Amino acid sequence: MMSSPPPSAQCLDGKALAAQWQADTKQTVDRLRHTGIVPALRVIQVGEVAASSVYVRRKAQVAQALGIDSDIVHLPADVSHETLSDVIVGLNNDSAIHAILLQLPLPSHLNPLVYQALTDPKKDVDGFHPMNLGRLLAGDTPYALPCTPWGCIGLLEAYNLSIAGKHAVVIGRSNIVGKPMAHLLLQRQATVTLCHSKTVGLPALVRQADIVVAAVGVPELVRGDWIKPGAVVIDVGINRTNQVTLVGDVAFEEAQTVAGWITPVPGGVGPLTIATLMRNTVALCQQQVQG
Numbered sequence: 001m002m003s004s005p006p007p008s009a010q011c012l013d014g015k016a017l018a019a020q021w022q023a024d025t026k027q028t029v030d031r032l033r034h035t036g037i038v039p040a041l042r043v044i045q046v047g048e049v050a051a052s053s054v055y056v057r058r059k060a061q062v063a064q065a066l067g068i069d070s071d072i073v074h075l076p077a078d079v080s081h082e083t084l085s086d087v088i089v090g091l092n093n094d095s096a097i098h099a100i101l102l103q104l105p106l107p108s109h110l111n112p113l114v115y116q117a118l119t120d121p122k123k124d125v126d127g128f129h130p131m132n133l134g135r136l137l138a139g140d141t142p143y144a145l146p147c148t149p150w151g152c153i154g155l156l157e158a159y160n161l162s163i164a165g166k167h168a169v170v171i172g173r174s175n176i177v178g179k180p181m182a183h184l185l186l187q188r189q190a191t192v193t194l195c196h197s198k199t200v201g202l203p204a205l206v207r208q209a210d211i212v213v214a215a216v217g218v219p220e221l222v223r224g225d226w227i228k229p230g231a232v233v234i235d236v237g238i239n240r241t242n243q244v245t246l247v248g249d250v251a252f253e254e255a256q257t258v259a260g261w262i263t264p265v266p267g268g269v270g271p272l273t274i275a276t277l278m279r280n281t282v283a284l285c286q287q288q289v290q291g
């Protein structure tokens with residue numbers, strides 16, 4: 001008897017959705033430019049972390065392609081607290097700049113929380129300022145929402161995948177992905193379990209999940225037999241196994257035979273993060289010029 005082929009999850013195509021969001025953003029930028037308004041983003045990079053350089057360049061390229069005025073403020077790895085603070089305050093006070101992004105990680109002598117709090121919350125394109133995170137927690141409207149989790153929510157919505165009443169398991173509790181992701185899901189009426197490195201019995205918890213969000217940074221941590229049949233799997237992880245190969249936090253080949261929907265790596269969450277950054281930049285610009 002011939003065995004039937006394993007079921008295959010449907011792909012959540014972040015790349016295609018990001019292209020659509022970027023096309024929409026470009027139209028908005030074109031309209032703003034016709035009225036003499038040019039959305040402007042400044043990315044601050046401290047030091048020479050290779051992955052950061054790639055991300056920063058990519059963000060600048062996409063911004064320029066959409067007509068956003070974009071530039072990188074590159075500071076040396078040994079930059080002082082005073083100099084970095086002065087740069088941020090200078091951008092805060094420059095009315096031609098609408099969005100400020102501080103690329104992480106920072107060198108160990110600089111605490112990112114200090115500089116996120118120093119950034120004008122109205123220009124905080126990553127939504128990391130305590131006011132913006134606090135508004136998210138309180139169910140109020142932040143000036144901007146963190147790009148990666150906000151992009152993941154947009155992905156679920158674009159594919160009409162319901163969140164309300166679902167059990168969502170988020171693996172990873174970073175301020176930039178896991179925690180805001182958990183709150184965005186909670187706001188949308190999911191029952192959320194937020195896991196981390198001290199969580200006991202992670203596979204059993206993940207097996208209960210209708211929606212799994214993996215934001216860990218451990219290559220292929222989540223195995224196929226952790227996934228509940230039909231679950232939605234969002235893999236935020238970007239791990240370099242060698243110079244060229246990127247893998248996620250989910251063992252894709254295994255998981256796709258069990259899941260209902262799954263994001264690939266690359267081509268899933270990564271492009272959405274950048275597209276959301278562009279959307280946030282333009283939204284902040286509109287908030288500032290239109291009051």
Ligand code: NDP
Nearest residue numbers: 148172173174177196197215216217236237238269270273
């Ligand atoms: P962090 O290192 O800041 O956080 C990782 C989280 O994973 C922590 O909460 C940590 O727990 C938890 N963790 C680590 N090991 C385990 C484990 N074995 N079991 C369960 N939990 C574990 O990472 P980020 O949130 O910044 O990034 C996570 C991943 O997402 C990375 O691969 C990163 O490259 C990627 N990323 C991708 C983006 C995109 O656009 N696609 C954007 C941002 C990040 P604890 O808190 O206890 O230490």
